[in-house]
Amino acid sequence: MECPSCDTERTKVVDSRPTEGGTAVRRRRECPDCSTRFTTYERTEWDGTQVRKRDGEIEPFDHDKLLGGVLRAVEKRPVSEDEARAIADEVEDDVLSNGGEVVETRQIGEKVSERLREVDEVAYLRFVSVYKEFDDPDEFARELDRIKERQD
Numbered sequence: 001m002e003c004p005s006c007d008t009e010r011t012k013v014v015d016s017r018p019t020e021g022g023t024a025v026r027r028r029r030e031c032p033d034c035s036t037r038f039t040t041y042e043r044t045e046w047d048g049t050q051v052r053k054r055d056g057e058i059e060p061f062d063h064d065k066l067l068g069g070v071l072r073a074v075e076k077r078p079v080s081e082d083e084a085r086a087i088a089d090e091v092e093d094d095v096l097s098n099g100g101e102v103v104e105t106r107q108i109g110e111k112v113s114e115r116l117r118e119v120d121e122v123a124y125l126r127f128v129s130v131y132k133e134f135d136d137p138d139e140f141a142r143e144l145d146r147i148k149e150r151q152d
């Protein structure tokens with residue numbers, strides 16, 4: 001979402017809550033460049049953005065699914081639920097504003113993993129393992145343990 005004051009392209013969501021009986025979301029935003037704060041509203045659109053899955057099937061973009069994936073990745077990690085929600089919100093904004101009519105699940109997965117990598121390496125790996133569908137979960141778990149050991 002563009003800053004209305006200085007036209008910086010990426011602004012930060014500082015608060016996000018349902019409004020209008022749950023049919024809309026009100027977001028407080030802040031521009032990282034000029035510190036302007038502003039509010040946006042997001043409402044459902046019947047023919048909104050569609051997501052094309054790996055098997056080719058298309059379904060409506062689902063915020064809860066996106067958020068669920070992020071929350072699972074950060075479970076028991078030093079990442080707050082607010083941070084996880086902010087990541088999901090930012091990715092959703094990106095997808096809804098730049099993605100066009102149909103976006104690939106891969107594009108969404110890449111956006112989420114980019115942001116997770118910045119906040120927590122383990123959460124990032126967990127997320128990538130799900131969205132890239134690793135063939136051998138055991139091998140992946142061992143890799144995860146190696147990273148944890150390095151961090152201790």
Ligand SMILES: [Zn+2]
Pocket residue numbers: 003004005006007008031032033034035036
């Ligand atoms: Zn600004």
